[in-house]
Amino acid sequence: MSGNRAVAYKEPGVVEIIDTDYPTFELKDGPGVNPANVGRKVPHGAILRTVTTNICGSDQHMVRGRTTAPQDLVLGHEITGEVVEVGPDVEFIKVGDIVSVPFNISCGRCRNCKEQKTGICLNVNPDRPGSAYGYVDMGGWVGGQAEFVLVPYADWNLLRFPDRDQALEKIMDLTMLSDIFPTGFHGAVTAGVGVGSTVYVAGAGPVGLAAAVGAQLLGAAVVIVGDMNEDRLAQARSFGCETVNVSNGDPKEQIAQILGVPEVDCGVDAVGFEARGHGKDASHEAPATVLNSLMDITAAGGSLGIPGLYVTGDPGGIDDAAKHGSLSLSLGTGWAKSLSFTTGQCPVMKYNRQLMMAILHDKVQIAKAVNAKAIPLEDAPRGYAEFDAGAATKFVLNPNGYVKA
Incomplete structure (x- = not known):
């Protein structure tokens, strides 16, 4: 693989689809990447082909120019994907798994992670506790509003869905588990x-x-x-x-x-x-x-x-x-x-498995409640604009065609 497309912040009120690098198991320099994280090896990571990735109100704060987000920052912290590659240190997650990605990036090794405080992991952001994909001042981990994305500490971070067909059938509900x-x-x-x-x-x-x-x-x-x-x-x-x-x-x-x-x-x-x-x-x-x-x-x-x-x-x-x-x-x-x-950040891993079970066993219909709507990656600028204008819709990007009409 050599290519990737992603949604990037350009300036206040403007996002664009850009060509960007296919992920590797090493953090590269780029917009928003913390200099102390450049060159960081990720043998414990997995590369996902994105199944769904949602537009979030937190993204909108950046897109409105209400943060110090740099130009060309790849957005997106609400990610569901299919594993296509795993690093040499990954033991349990397998290629082909359909997984939910908690928006908090956490190591699973530090004191806070061991106390279920995964929103304030001590090891993933050199500047302060806590990290997230595609978000300003959160360590510079590349966002997931893209065709492919890297997830570190895959065995720890990824929530694997038990049945592929069931997961894809309920994907519009399950995509809400990331955030x-x-x-x-x-x-x-x-x-x-x-x-x-x-x-x-x-x-x-x-x-x-x-x-x-x-x-x-x-x-x-x-x-x-x-x-x-x-x-x-x-x-x-x-x-x-x-x-x-x-x-x-x-x-x-x-x-x-x-x-x-x-x-x-x-x-x-x-x-x-x-x-x-x-x-x-x-x-x-x-x-x-x-x-x-x-x-x-x-x-x-x-x-x-x-x-x-x-x-x-x-x-x-x-x-x-x-x-x-x-x-x-x-x-x-x-x-x-x-x-x-x-x-503070929600510690997603404290709740996501239980909420997954509620979805899989038809105890809740979260996609219907938030009026979820799937759109192609190319329509992300329209989705951002309509959401910013007050649309009563949760826009779900469908970059690789997993969500069927």
Whole structure:
């Protein structure tokens, strides 16, 4: 093999399909690759022919120019693939396996990995704990919105599907295991959702919808989803959620109309640092809005799951503080109500096998919930543009034709 095609970030608002190198078992220099990782040998890796690779809201932050992502960075951290080559140190993963790739890159050897904290692996990013494919400041591992991709520590990282035919039949659901389904589920788990819980999920994008599905799977009595995009709210209602439109004002009063009380047991932030205000301020960016609102509407002693992305560097931040990830939080509210907070990358491997089993045994239809749609790799620029414009769709790239019409 000598060629590969991939989706690359070019400039704010622009992605293109580029010709790039076929992966090898050594990290090469390139856009976004950490200099300390250049030349790193990967005998424990596998090369995948991509089956599906999804466009994520986290990718959109980069494409909007809201990070320090360099030009020609190959995007994509939501990857499902077929193994076509394995390195000499790979023992259990075999050529021909259909596998899900957790978006967190982890070694399986460090203290954090051994404690299931795979989102903050200590050995894969020279700059700080935690890494991901095709993402700025995450070590420079090449992204998977491509025909082929390298996965390190293959025996550890890859989740092998038990039956090839079944996997391909359910691929539009299984493709969500690389990120958004575990991430949304993690948001619900860390918010303390259980049987009979009332839950508010801020954000009706794919992660918010996945969090809502996760809350239902955990036994929530009522799941309320808030957003200002009516198409996305309609998608939430399609699988049994209540909804509030935050452009009509603070969600507190609307929650009271649904539940009879103006608070919920559990709160999930699936929006992140590009949050906007509520009501008359809905047209203005106000990055602390969701977090402060969740502290206000979550019952005393409750928990907040925060899978929404927050960054330490935002060139488009509304002020100097926001540009460095400093937000005006009402921490006093959180303290007074004894609220618990969980932030950071979802440790995908903590959940992906269990969620795979739920999919394979027809306990959940995550692709339907997030309105998944497969498109060719060449249509990635259109997918990015439509998603950025608010389409109530989870775009799944199909670079090698595995997903049939």
